[in-house]
Amino acid sequence: MSDGFGTLDHVYVVVAGETVLPVGAAGGGPGDGETALPVDDAGGRETTPPVGGAGGRPGDREAGLPVGGAADRSGGLGAGLPVGGPDGLARAVRELEEAEGPRWVWADARETYPPLLERGVRVARCHDLALTEGLLLAYEGRYGEPRSARAAHARLHGLPVPDEQPNAPGTLFAPEPLGAREVAEVLTDQLRRIAALPEPGRFRLLVAAESAGALVAAEMAHEGMPWRRDVHDALLTEMLGPRPVHGMRPARLQALADEVAAAFGHQVNPDSVQQLVKAFKGAGVALKTTRQWELKQIDHPAVAPLLAYKELARLFSAHGWTWADQWVRGGRFRPEYVVGGVVSGRWATHGGGALQIPKVMRRVVMADDGWMLVVADAAQLEPRVLAAMAGDVGLARAAGEIDLYSALAQSFGGERANAKIAMLSAMYGGTSGDASKLLAVMRQRFPKAYQFVEDAAKAGEEGRLVRSWLGRTSPPPSERWKELVSGPEGGRAARDRGRFTRNFVVQGTAAEWALSLLAVLRGRLPEPARLVFFQHDEVMVHCPAELADEVIAAVAGSAAEASRLLFGGTPVRFPMEAVAVKSYADAK
DNA sequence: AACCGGCGCGCC
DNA sequence: AAAGGGCGCGCCGGTT
Numbered sequence: 001m002s003d004g005f006g007t008l009d010h011v012y013v014v015v016a017g018e019t020v021l022p023v024g025a026a027g028g029g030p031g032d033g034e035t036a037l038p039v040d041d042a043g044g045r046e047t048t049p050p051v052g053g054a055g056g057r058p059g060d061r062e063a064g065l066p067v068g069g070a071a072d073r074s075g076g077l078g079a080g081l082p083v084g085g086p087d088g089l090a091r092a093v094r095e096l097e098e099a100e101g102p103r104w105v106w107a108d109a110r111e112t113y114p115p116l117l118e119r120g121v122r123v124a125r126c127h128d129l130a131l132t133e134g135l136l137l138a139y140e141g142r143y144g145e146p147r148s149a150r151a152a153h154a155r156l157h158g159l160p161v162p163d164e165q166p167n168a169p170g171t172l173f174a175p176e177p178l179g180a181r182e183v184a185e186v187l188t189d190q191l192r193r194i195a196a197l198p199e200p201g202r203f204r205l206l207v208a209a210e211s212a213g214a215l216v217a218a219e220m221a222h223e224g225m226p227w228r229r230d231v232h233d234a235l236l237t238e239m240l241g242p243r244p245v246h247g248m249r250p251a252r253l254q255a256l257a258d259e260v261a262a263a264f265g266h267q268v269n270p271d272s273v274q275q276l277v278k279a280f281k282g283a284g285v286a287l288k289t290t291r292q293w294e295l296k297q298i299d300h301p302a303v304a305p306l307l308a309y310k311e312l313a314r315l316f317s318a319h320g321w322t323w324a325d326q327w328v329r330g331g332r333f334r335p336e337y338v339v340g341g342v343v344s345g346r347w348a349t350h351g352g353g354a355l356q357i358p359k360v361m362r363r364v365v366m367a368d369d370g371w372m373l374v375v376a377d378a379a380q381l382e383p384r385v386l387a388a389m390a391g392d393v394g395l396a397r398a399a400g401e402i403d404l405y406s407a408l409a410q411s412f413g414g415e416r417a418n419a420k421i422a423m424l425s426a427m428y429g430g431t432s433g434d435a436s437k438l439l440a441v442m443r444q445r446f447p448k449a450y451q452f453v454e455d456a457a458k459a460g461e462e463g464r465l466v467r468s469w470l471g472r473t474s475p476p477p478s479e480r481w482k483e484l485v486s487g488p489e490g491g492r493a494a495r496d497r498g499r500f501t502r503n504f505v506v507q508g509t510a511a512e513w514a515l516s517l518l519a520v521l522r523g524r525l526p527e528p529a530r531l532v533f534f535q536h537d538e539v540m541v542h543c544p545a546e547l548a549d550e551v552i553a554a555v556a557g558s559a560a561e562a563s564r565l566l567f568g569g570t571p572v573r574f575p576m577e578a579v580a581v582k583s584y585a586d587a588k
Numbered sequence: 589a590a591c592c593g594g595c596g597c598g599c600c
Numbered sequence: 601a602a603a604g605g606g607c608g609c610g611c612c613g614g615t616t
Contacts (some may be wrong), residue, residue: 078605173604221609253609271612271615272611272612273611273612274612274613275612291602293601293602294602297601297602313610313611314610316606317609317610317611318609318610341607342606342607343606344605344606344607346606346607347607348606348607348608349607349608350608351608351609352608353608353609354608355608356607356608356609382605412608424604424605425603425604427604427605428603428604428605428606429604429605430603430604430605431603431604432601432603433601433602433603433604433605435603499604499605500605500606502604502605503604503605503606504605504606507605509605536606536607581606
């Protein structure tokens with residue numbers, strides 16, 4: 001109950017956005033009907049017991065979803081509860097939520113939840129059929145097949161599978177919403193497929209966390225991140241000059257463009273790579289690209305104004321006045337989050353560029369009067385995740401410290417920087433500079449961690465799938481890759497994919513930890529605190545000032561709980577220090 | 589006019 | 601010295 005994922009008592013299916021259907025008591029308290037999850041019984045995937053072993057039954061405390069309860073009863077569906085439109089639905093959901101706290105089952109939270117939020121209704125947990133179907137399809141090596149509940153239902157019955165886009169061009173009619181029986185059938189099928197997995201407990205945790213993510217994403221889009229347009233405008237004006245009329249460059253940008261032109265002695269569009277390369281060539285400077293680091297090596301009077309131009313031009317085009325007109329309303333920035341939008345399980349955004357807000361803009365994010373922003377990010381999350389997954393005792397010991405890299409330094413000639421390069425190279429597949437030398441040290445000192453990512457890389461190079469700790473599965477290699485890998489450039493293609501799969505297992509598990517943290521934290525926040533931002537390993541909560549301490553404590557507790565949910569009794573620590581600030585810029 | 593790949597750079 | 605994972609997005613410039 002208190003673990004944030006909750007115990008399932010009842011399942012309610014929301015059908016067609018306006019019917020609530022009790023599917024019946026699913027039964028089962030925590031662990032009920034759940035056998036112990038054999039962590040080292042990998043059943044087709046290579047895993048290692050969590051470091052420390054004791055209590056290490058990932059997912060076993062999650063008690064998130066029924067194994068067969070709802071499924072068994074779905075054949076005996078009662079009549080739906082017609083609730084009469086969105087207002088009636090909101091009323092019904094609110095009442096049932098308060099009375100019973102069920103897990104809501106719906107085809108797609110993106111469609112069902114926002115209308116509820118608009119009517120002030122929030123729910124504690126759900127099972128999102130589309131997200132779950134996506135996870136299952138990927139696990140089954142069927143990545144990319146349509147994952148909507150309707151598509152899942154069609155596959156179940158051998159019917160033509162509809163396109164992913166319900167209103168794709170050429171589609172004359174939106175499909176009929178799924179009925180209660182259909183939704184229940186898809187749920188039953190998914191629960192059956194999950195139960196048949198080698199690690200059902202882990203996957204249930206993944207499904208519960210992913211579904212909770214869908215709730216958080218909708219809530220954050222509804223709430224919005226505080227964004228002071230007056231501060232934003234002042235910042236832009238300070239850096240660029242006053243807002244220009246449409247289609248014009250701001251004064252400061254134009255002045256820099258003129259400086260670049262003067263340095264070359266003729267007009268050059270500083271936004272055009274081709275023109276720049278040509279202009280530098282005319283000045284006797286050979287360039288392959290116009291990237292910052294390459295420009296910085298060059299001694300030419302155009303370089304300084306060009307670099308300044310590039311920095312400001314990006315600010316102007318990506319987060320300038322036009323951007324604010326589009327994305328900021330009522331003092332809130334409302335991006336569209338895409339849960340699981342990255343194959344590794346990280347979130348993406350669609351529009352708004354919420355995950356690329358320049359650091360210089362953070363001062364624009366300010367708490368309302370009397371409120372604070374609690375900002376927290378997980379320190380060195382990926383190496384810690386690797387230590388826990390691999391069960392590498394030495395690395396886990398270092399990961400018991402607040403600064404993991406400092407703790408590793410003695411293994412790398414006392415150099416913290418070298419420890420960091422070694423870890424990053426292991427996780428990203430780096431080869432340049434000192435990487436190979438440092439990796440050799442890593443192989444010797446932390447053999448299990450080293451072997452863990454090497455195995456993942458090897459799987460990728462051979463075209464096999466890899467999975468995160470909870471079972472999120474990499475996409476299979478493309479047909480194009482298979483052709484390429486047997487050709488003359490095959491080695492390159494294989495290594496490229498090896499780097500991808502090497503990173504996938506770490507990034508994917510880090511995303512699972514962060515998602516679990518988010519889900520737990522969401523359930524522990526005191527009213528009226530609200531999650532307003534989430535960026536891979538960082539969260540932001542907007543709350544009344546007097547609740548800040550409570551929120552900070554909730555963050556720390558949630559981080560510990562997320563670690564326990566994923567890795568049981570691992571000695572690896574996952575520090576997540578939260579600070580309360582008025583402005584995002586004041587965090588760290 | 590619309591589309592698209594390449595580039596460059598913002599974030600983690 | 602300038603590489604090694606994941607993204608989104610705006611701009612350029614060539615193609616349809």
